[in-house]
Amino acid sequence: MKLMLGNEAIARGAYEAGVKVVSAYPGTPSTEVTENIARYDEVYAEWAPNEKVAFEVAIGASYAGVRSMVCMKHVGVNVAADPMFTAAYTGVNGGLVILAADDPGMHSSQNEQDTRFYARSAHIPMLEPSDSMEAKEFTKLAFELSEKYDTPVFVRTTTRLAHSQSYVEECDRTEIAVKPYQKDITKYTMMPSSAIGRHVKVEERENQLKVDVETMSINREELNDLSLGIVCSGVVYQYVKDALPDASIFKIGSVYPIPIESIRAFSKKVKRLVVVEELEPFFENQLKANGIQCEGKNLFSKLGELSVYEIKSKLIGEKTESLKADLPLRPPVMCAGCPHRGVFYVLKKLGLTVSADIGCYTLGAVAPLSAVDTVVCMGASIGIAHGFKKALGEEAAKKVVSVIGDSTFIHSGITGLINAVYNGSNLTLIILDNSTTGMTGHQNHPATGLTLKGTPSPILDLVELCKVVGSKSVTVVDAYDMPAVEKAVKSAIDEEGVSVVIAKRPCALLSKKYPPALSIDGCKKCGACLKIGCPAIEKQKDGSARINSSLCVGCGLCVGLCKFNAIKGGEK
Amino acid sequence: MKTDILIVGVGGQGTLLASRILGKFAFLKGLDVKLSEVHGMSQRGGSVVTHVKMADKVNSPIVARGEADVILSFEKLEAARYLDFLKEGGIVVTNVQEILPMPVITGAKEYPSDCLENIKKAGIKVVEKDALSLAEKAGSSKAVNVVMLGALTKYLGLDKAAMLEALKATVPAKFLEMNLKAFEYGYTE
Numbered sequence: 001m002k003l004m005l006g007n008e009a010i011a012r013g014a015y016e017a018g019v020k021v022v023s024a025y026p027g028t029p030s031t032e033v034t035e036n037i038a039r040y041d042e043v044y045a046e047w048a049p050n051e052k053v054a055f056e057v058a059i060g061a062s063y064a065g066v067r068s069m070v071c072m073k074h075v076g077v078n079v080a081a082d083p084m085f086t087a088a089y090t091g092v093n094g095g096l097v098i099l100a101a102d103d104p105g106m107h108s109s110q111n112e113q114d115t116r117f118y119a120r121s122a123h124i125p126m127l128e129p130s131d132s133m134e135a136k137e138f139t140k141l142a143f144e145l146s147e148k149y150d151t152p153v154f155v156r157t158t159t160r161l162a163h164s165q166s167y168v169e170e171c172d173r174t175e176i177a178v179k180p181y182q183k184d185i186t187k188y189t190m191m192p193s194s195a196i197g198r199h200v201k202v203e204e205r206e207n208q209l210k211v212d213v214e215t216m217s218i219n220r221e222e223l224n225d226l227s228l229g230i231v232c233s234g235v236v237y238q239y240v241k242d243a244l245p246d247a248s249i250f251k252i253g254s255v256y257p258i259p260i261e262s263i264r265a266f267s268k269k270v271k272r273l274v275v276v277e278e279l280e281p282f283f284e285n286q287l288k289a290n291g292i293q294c295e296g297k298n299l300f301s302k303l304g305e306l307s308v309y310e311i312k313s314k315l316i317g318e319k320t321e322s323l324k325a326d327l328p329l330r331p332p333v334m335c336a337g338c339p340h341r342g343v344f345y346v347l348k349k350l351g352l353t354v355s356a357d358i359g360c361y362t363l364g365a366v367a368p369l370s371a372v373d374t375v376v377c378m379g380a381s382i383g384i385a386h387g388f389k390k391a392l393g394e395e396a397a398k399k400v401v402s403v404i405g406d407s408t409f410i411h412s413g414i415t416g417l418i419n420a421v422y423n424g425s426n427l428t429l430i431i432l433d434n435s436t437t438g439m440t441g442h443q444n445h446p447a448t449g450l451t452l453k454g455t456p457s458p459i460l461d462l463v464e465l466c467k468v469v470g471s472k473s474v475t476v477v478d479a480y481d482m483p484a485v486e487k488a489v490k491s492a493i494d495e496e497g498v499s500v501v502i503a504k505r506p507c508a509l510l511s512k513k514y515p516p517a518l519s520i521d522g523c524k525k526c527g528a529c530l531k532i533g534c535p536a537i538e539k540q541k542d543g544s545a546r547i548n549s550s551l552c553v554g555c556g557l558c559v560g561l562c563k564f565n566a567i568k569g570g571e572k
Numbered sequence: 573m574k575t576d577i578l579i580v581g582v583g584g585q586g587t588l589l590a591s592r593i594l595g596k597f598a599f600l601k602g603l604d605v606k607l608s609e610v611h612g613m614s615q616r617g618g619s620v621v622t623h624v625k626m627a628d629k630v631n632s633p634i635v636a637r638g639e640a641d642v643i644l645s646f647e648k649l650e651a652a653r654y655l656d657f658l659k660e661g662g663i664v665v666t667n668v669q670e671i672l673p674m675p676v677i678t679g680a681k682e683y684p685s686d687c688l689e690n691i692k693k694a695g696i697k698v699v700e701k702d703a704l705s706l707a708e709k710a711g712s713s714k715a716v717n718v719v720m721l722g723a724l725t726k727y728l729g730l731d732k733a734a735m736l737e738a739l740k741a742t743v744p745a746k747f748l749e750m751n752l753k754a755f756e757y758g759y760t761e
Contacts, residue, residue, distance in 0.1 A: 108611065167604070308634070328673050330618055
């Protein structure tokens with residue numbers, strides 16, 4: 001027995017199931033699944049530039065006859081949705097599993113969409129485990145179901161399952177023989193004539209599954225006190241067990257399709273039936289549509305996470321006094337020495353409207369930098385700025401710039417740039433190139449020169465890429481050199497056509513050796529250095545600034561901000 | 573035996589390592605255990621909370637509000653932030669170090685230096701440790717987490733030998749000696 005993260009257990013399950021090919025793009029809370037799979041020599045695993053490409057790689061491996069998996073966070077499913085909906089038609093050859101990680105409560109996401117609706121809308125079965133042991137077992141089952149029913153199969157997690165550890169019993173890997181690929185355009189070439197036939201198969205398979213889930217052991221009834229019956233799935237099942245130890249429970253393992261007749265039978269045994277689910281009333285609406293009376297979202301919010309406390313207070317009315325005082329918040333901030341900080345300082349100083357993107361640099365929106373205006377989804381910064389420019393007059397449009405990270409640019413920013421060139425935008429694009437995928441914990445990407453497995457690969461040259469798609473100018477500056485950043489951004493704004501500024505400097509957390517910490521001597525209390533929002537510069541009670549030497553990494557960004565030359569030491 | 577521990581602190585202080593040592597400890601003691609961590613956005617200098625639950629059988633991996641036996645805090649203000657999780661009769665074991673959050677750094681808010689006094693006034697037992705000094709004395713300011721683990725072991729009366737075995741199994745060999753010192757300082761001083 002071993003303690004494992006939910007994500008590690010899913011990787012283990014895929015390994016034991018004989019998975020051969022895994023492709024993914026990092027995204028919290030799914031990233032560690034792929035990182036853990038990469039450790040097994042028997043499995044080919046890679047980072048793809050985005051979830052759509054990753055999905056297509058997994059489809060190809062499945063058609064070729066091996067078990068394959070693709071991993072993503074919930075918003076990644078949006079990116080992969082195009083191949084996904086049609087892969088549901090073609091079905092599989094080798095088993096194909098989609099790991100999709102939802103983030104109720106938005107610990108590290110821009111929305112809290114409910115991926116279960118994708119299962120229903122694409123007609124792809126979905127399983128949801130409730131602890132690490134189930135995470136491993138359900139993943140193995142997902143591969144079996146995929147081959148048995150000729151369909152991709154989802155394994156859905158939420159943050160609390162993905163990032164919780166519990167015991168797992170390991171088993172040996174089963175090597176699965178490659179199933180020969182046989183050309184069959186009625187199955188693998190989706191055009192109207194063949195897709196019409198496949199849609200029939202999708203419906204047939206789903207009807208069969210609806211019958212078969214009724215007898216699957218992953219759906220089970222736990223009869224106890226019959227005055228209250230709870231329908232739930234995933235980690236919420238664990239909350240219910242703690243909150244209502246006496247209640248009867250129907251635990252759903254196949255969240256799509258659900259075993260509706262078994263739930264109907266359960267509903268007849270209990271006096272009061274309550275669906276307890278996070279996010280949308282996905283189960284509740286299906287129960288009601290099938291004539292099963294129940295409660296659910298009349299009691300529980302669609303927003304955020306559920307908890308043991310929430311379930312107790314709503315169902316047995318138990319409440320405790322809150323002891324909370326009015327305390328200063330501690331929001332996440334860019335690290336000391338972060339190469340993004342100086343760029344945002346400059347953008348704010350220039351009074352620009354900043355269309356930013358997804359990554360650590362989203363934190364450029366937080367006070368005191370407060371430099372970011374818009375953030376929507378991966379790669380959106382460029383299209384949004386272009387839209388702003390086309391909507392405004394020439395002079396006003398000059399005030400709008402795009403900011404995107406290197407990994408996000410490769411993920412889905414490149415097409416936005418091509419669009420801006422094609423459609424004659426006077427776009428200024430700032431690429432914050434920190435040579436890694438930062439927020440998710442430093443994963444490699446096509447411009448780092450290393451693959452997921454750590455083997456060297458050709459380095460995607462961002463400068464040449466931007467030039468070759470038609471950018472008028474591409475300027476590379478040191479992200480720590482604020483005067484150079486300012487000069488480059490100003491000249492890019494004044495230029496006709498698309499201009500790119502690449503602010504380059506590796507993520508501060510990747511550095512092994514830092515220059516010595518700085519110090520302040522003779523502070524005049526003007527507060528200029530505090531405006532850069534560095535966690536290492538602290539305002540003291542008397543109004544003077546102090547550098548916290550345990551946090552300062554000597555980046556020197558603040559040195560030039562002090563008109564009195566009071567900040568000493570560190571790198572010039 | 574059921575022990576619910578909430579480990580709180582600031583992103584980067586090593587709450588994750590501390591919870592993994594406790595996980596190993598529970599394993600060695602033959603207990604069921606679940607841990608819950610925070611990754612991604614919340615790690616960037618933000619307030620972080622890690623849940624450790626051990627018992628004969630653990631269901632939810634998340635410590636429920638009002639049910640923590642102990643809040644193990646690596647930073648003073650964070651001890652106060654999560655007080656709602658503490659059960660009646662539960663204790664707070666905290667580092668007295670102050671790490672200023674951004675609203676304080678910029679001067680928008682004041683650091684509530686008296687927050688531990690207010691907890692004590694509410695009748696809650698608070699164990700205070702100058703973990704940063706003790707960690708530095710052991711050889712690294714990064715060992716605050718292990719100092720606090722030493723303090724936790726003492727004040728919860730946990731099996732010290734098993735905790736040391738869990739520590740040895742979890743930290744890298746080259747930092748073991750320093751961590752053993754840090755643990756001992758947390759346990760005794």
